[in-house]
Amino acid sequence: MQYTTLHKVERYCSQQTTEKQPYFAVMRLWRDYLRFAVRLGYNTKNSFVLFPKRLIQAHDHVADVVQKIEEKELREKMKLENERAKSLLEKYRKIYSWTDGGLSVVVPEDLFSIREEGHTLHHCVANYTQDVADGKTIILFIRRNSELTKPFYTIEVTDESIRQCQGFGHCEQTEEVKNFVDAYEQKVLKPLKLLAQAVS
Structure with a gap:
């Protein structure tokens, strides 16, 4: 105005x-x-x-330019975060990886794979990359052993407890996944929590 x-x-x-x-x-x-x-x-x-x-065309043009700029800025930011997250993810790989029956808990290769997970499963895990890089939370993938590279469910772990476990579009866990997650909590996370308590 x-x-x-x-x-x-x-x-x-x-x-x-x-x-x-x-x-x-x-x-x-x-x-x-x-x-x-x-x-x-x-x-x-x-x-x-x-x-x-032509407002619509002008709007779409500037929106596209801004999106490209923001994507570039985000990629640069993600590169820096990814460098910080490398050693953490490597450590997590030794602690949190687990297989039982037809499913596995897989530690992400990098922050970019977490972002891809969110896009593929249509949930908001892509927004958690900075918290992962800062060590504030842990993101893990549940995969079918027959399709280890295909997103299936995503877990967030904080203080050796599962905060959330979501599939495509925030869907609830199937019975198979729920049983797997319960076993993971008992056999992997609970011993880690007890160890942490004993050390502190």
């Missing part, structure tokens, strides 16, 4: 309105477009920038 008037905004949004994009949807789209434009350093004093002729 520094560079225009409410009347001009109202007229512009009305002109951009279509059957598929009603007035208030256009306003939200324009707001997002401006936020991206400012992020990219565009000159919003310029009326051609402020009021693009």
